[in-house]
């Protein structure tokens with residue numbers, strides 16, 4: 001049986017995590033959040049008192065980066081060593097440090113190898129993998145390749161609705177800054193050849209999940 005791999009990319013707040021998770025649940029597939037790995041590494045770098053802007057020190061910290069992530073869409077945990085970092089990797093201090101870590105080529109190569117290993121070893125019939133460079137670098141041969149977008153306004157308001165502890169303008173500024181830094185490293189705003197764009201600006205959550213499931217179904221028929 002060939003495994004179905006679904007690759008989903010897009011900017012922050014476009015709905016990648018929530019929509020991919022829901023699609024994986026509906027299909028009985030595994031789910032891999034690659035952003036969680038970049039966040040966990042940023043957490044590890046900060047926890048080791050390494051400056052995230054110093055690439056050689058970030059590269060050195062990969063040797064002690066003992067990372068584990070679950071792939072069950074019904075509840076997955078993220079661990080670094082013995083520490084459960086599932087919640088702490090969402091803290092603003094980690095969001096602010098993650099782009100610096102993610103722009104280091106050695107970091108990207110290390111994590112890409114880790115993702116491919118997880119994809120290869122999943123025991124389910126398929127896996128939905130989401131991030132920034134899944135359709136282009138991590139799994140360019142995926143069965144279905146999707147770019148999930150939404151207007152900047154929609155993305156900001158969705159994200160600020162989640163982070164009740166921060167003001168909407170703080171969330172918007174941090175998000176814009178991170179997208180700008182990230183898009184210097186990977187182009188996740190334009191669909192590569194063969195990648196289908198799903199624009200969720202005017203779709204509600206369930207409609208977006210259905211649109212993604214449609215793309216997956218069509219790709220499986222090919």
Ligand SMILES: Nc1ncnc2c1ncn2[C@@H]1O[C@H](COP(=O)(O)OP(=O)(O)O)[C@@H](O)[C@H]1O
Nearest residue numbers: 012013014015016017018158200203204205208
């Ligand atoms: N089409 C949609 N309509 C309304 N809200 C959405 C939609 N897609 C996602 N959301 C909500 O937007 C928020 C951000 O989505 P998330 O999956 O975390 O995005 P990303 O992983 O791309 O950063 C979540 O609270 C999610 O439930």
Ligand SMILES: Nc1ccn([C@@H]2O[C@H](COP(=O)(O)OP(=O)(O)O)[C@@H](O)[C@H]2O)c(=O)n1
Nearest residue numbers: 012013034035036038098099102131132133
């Ligand atoms: N495939 C990926 C996934 C994430 N990332 C980095 O990891 C960060 C966090 O990703 P995320 O998916 O958790 O971010 P959100 O879009 O959920 O806010 C991004 O801002 C990128 O810097 C990446 O470089 N490549």
